[in-house]
Amino acid sequence: MKRLLSRGTLAPWLATIALFVFWEAVVRLFGIAEFILPTPTATFAALFEFWGPIWHNAFQTLFTTMVGFAIAVVFGLVLGVAVGASALLYQSIYPLLIGFNSIPKVAVVPILVLWFGIGTVPAIITAFLISFFPIVVNVATGIATLEPEMQDVLRSLGARRIDILRKVGVPRSMPYFFASLKISITLAFVGSVISETVAANSGIGHLMLQASSSFRVPLVFAGLLVIAFLGIVMYAVAALAERRLTGWATRGQDGAVYATGG
Amino acid sequence: MEGRLPDEPAFVDITDVSLAYGGDDHQTLALENASMAIGRGEFVAVVGPSGCGKSSLLKLVSGLHPASAGSVRVGGDPVGGPLKIVGMAFQNPIMLPWRTTLQNVLLPLEIVEPHRSVYRRRKKEFREKADSLLETVGLQGFGDRFPWQLSGGMQQRASLCRALIHEPDLLLLDEPFAALDAFTREELWDVLQDLWMRNGFTVVLVTHDLREAVYLADRVDVVSNRPGRVIFSRDVTLPRPRRLDNTYDADFVELVHELRDHISKARQAP
Ligand SMILES: Nc1ncnc2c1ncn2[C@@H]1O[C@H](COP(=O)(O)OP(=O)(O)OP(=O)(O)O)[C@@H](O)[C@H]1O
Ligand SMILES: [Mg+2]
Numbered sequence: 153m154k155r156l157l158s159r160g161t162l163a164p165w166l167a168t169i170a171l172f173v174f175w176e177a178v179v180r181l182f183g184i185a186e187f188i189l190p191t192p193t194a195t196f197a198a199l200f201e202f203w204g205p206i207w208h209n210a211f212q213t214l215f216t217t218m219v220g221f222a223i224a225v226v227f228g229l230v231l232g233v234a235v236g237a238s239a240l241l242y243q244s245i246y247p248l249l250i251g252f253n254s255i256p257k258v259a260v261v262p263i264l265v266l267w268f269g270i271g272t273v274p275a276i277i278t279a280f281l282i283s284f285f286p287i288v289v290n291v292a293t294g295i296a297t298l299e300p301e302m303q304d305v306l307r308s309l310g311a312r313r314i315d316i317l318r319k320v321g322v323p324r325s326m327p328y329f330f331a332s333l334k335i336s337i338t339l340a341f342v343g344s345v346i347s348e349t350v351a352a353n354s355g356i357g358h359l360m361l362q363a364s365s366s367f368r369v370p371l372v373f374a375g376l377l378v379i380a381f382l383g384i385v386m387y388a389v390a391a392l393a394e395r396r397l398t399g400w401a402t403r404g405q406d407g408a409v410y411a412t413g414g
Numbered sequence: 415m416e417g418r419l420p421d422e423p424a425f426v427d428i429t430d431v432s433l434a435y436g437g438d439d440h441q442t443l444a445l446e447n448a449s450m451a452i453g454r455g456e457f458v459a460v461v462g463p464s465g466c467g468k469s470s471l472l473k474l475v476s477g478l479h480p481a482s483a484g485s486v487r488v489g490g491d492p493v494g495g496p497l498k499i500v501g502m503a504f505q506n507p508i509m510l511p512w513r514t515t516l517q518n519v520l521l522p523l524e525i526v527e528p529h530r531s532v533y534r535r536r537k538k539e540f541r542e543k544a545d546s547l548l549e550t551v552g553l554q555g556f557g558d559r560f561p562w563q564l565s566g567g568m569q570q571r572a573s574l575c576r577a578l579i580h581e582p583d584l585l586l587l588d589e590p591f592a593a594l595d596a597f598t599r600e601e602l603w604d605v606l607q608d609l610w611m612r613n614g615f616t617v618v619l620v621t622h623d624l625r626e627a628v629y630l631a632d633r634v635d636v637v638s639n640r641p642g643r644v645i646f647s648r649d650v651t652l653p654r655p656r657r658l659d660n661t662y663d664a665d666f667v668e669l670v671h672e673l674r675d676h677i678s679k680a681r682q683a684p
Binding site for chain 1: 473476478496498500502504506510511512524525560562580
């Protein structure tokens with residue numbers, strides 16, 4: 153058991169190291185030029201060399217992502233509960249949501265720039281726009297698929313609809329909600345970086361754009377690594393919250409709750 | 415509590431009720447022209463073959479499901495939706511998995527008035543009450559466990575507590591002891607009988623166990639094969655409190671046999 157556990161925690165590290173080794177080997181073996189694909193060593197070197205600006209811009213990206221994500225969580229929860237609780241709302245809004253989610257968010261950024269100018273606000277809004285959809289879909293699904301038997305337990309007590317929603321609808325949708333957070337947080341990163349790449353003065357996306365226009369490709373890759381790292385950390389936070397708060401859904405085991413939509 | 419006087423209006427009055435499930439093309443007629451009258455404070459057991467519409471009957475009385483035809487009245491008023499005076503134990507325990515057993519038992523007090531408005535203030539008292547109820551059904555110490563950490567029979571006992579906690583006027587029990595071993599079941603017969611004799615609520619108990627029906631009820635109604643309707647009704651006038659020794663008495667055994675004959679008839683003809 154103990155061996156299995158340590159193997160379980162070691163595995164992702166080993167896989168990561170293996171990827172870097174493979175990457176390094178391929179670049180050296182085929183003699184790929186640095187401005188096309190730098191080696192991991194060069195990338196890490198750039199990471200340390202430009203630590204100051206990277207840290208500064210990463211913080212900016214983290215900030216816009218978290219603000220956009222927070223808005224998405226609140227908005228997604230409210231809309232998800234409403235859509236899940238009302239069949240009429242479900243029927244009327246759902247197609248709209250699908251349509252909206254199909255729009256590539258890169259296409260929206262120029263419009264946002266037109267409205268809000270270049271900077272933090274478009275990045276926050278893009279992060280929000282791209283990440284709220286999975287939350288809405290999951291929460292709505294959790295509530296709409298509430299077992300009639302469970303509703304009957306409350307109905308037999310003369311409970312009002314709002315009571316049923318509060319006492320069983322919302323608690324039951326929480327595993328769905330937390331599952332969607334894991335998808336949503338990584339999408340929020342995608343959103344803010346997209347926006348920064350197109351229209352911003354700071355942020356990792358902006359840094360990467362500048363680095364690539366001056367052919368400092370290792371720095372571009374260093375930026376990618378930082379984004380990936382931040383994404384993993386935020387995912388882990390969401391996963392931890394999920395395990396802590398909805399352990400009942402997996403009956404106390406650390407099994408995964410799978411997300412729908414996204 | 416000795417059974418209903420003939421001219422007293424029935425507390426639960428079901429007249430010529432039919433209940434059909436499903437749409438126009440795929441109908442299941444669960445009940446047809448069923449009638450039943452239950453006096454206030456009466457303890458009625460309903461027995462009948464599987465699938466004959468006993469659970470449906472309880473849903474009808476509780477207002478969870480509307481009748482397709484006929485009238486259902488409780489306390490003199492037509493039932494138009496879920497009633498507030500009902501405590502119901504479903505055939506499956508249906509506990510809320512995110513709540514502990516104790517929190518599950520407390521649920522009705524969070525919903526039903528007048529408990530609801532004083533819930534916060536009297537929470538401690540309510541918890542003690544729930545604890546002592548859990549103890550009477552042999553679940554002391556399990557209040558903090560989640561329902562999925564309990565066995566099927568334990569969950570059923572907890573759901574019985576949930577049906578009782580708000581002291582409803584009308585208790586609807588759908589095979590509440592079906593998942594229990596014989597000893598625990600017989601213990602709970604006495605628990606239920608004592609509670610009923612003390613508090614005088616009205617009980618409709620659906621069961622497959624004829625001994626259970628005769629032991630607990632003032633009257634046993636036999637329901638026919640689907641579509642269900644009451645085809646035989648037997649008053650049980652054995653003195654109370656009934657004790658387990660009485661189940662070996664000649665008149666008790668005779669009653670059980672008589673009901674058994676009627677059940678086997680019910681199984682053959684609708
Ligand atoms: N929700 C439903 N939709 C369609 N048909 C149903 C539904 N619930 C019950 N029925 C049908 O109604 C009939 C009566 O069901 P009910 O659950 O009342 O039987 P029961 O007497 O409680 O049986 P058992 O003793 O096995 O619990 C059955 O034939 C069943 O198929
Ligand atoms: Mg049934």
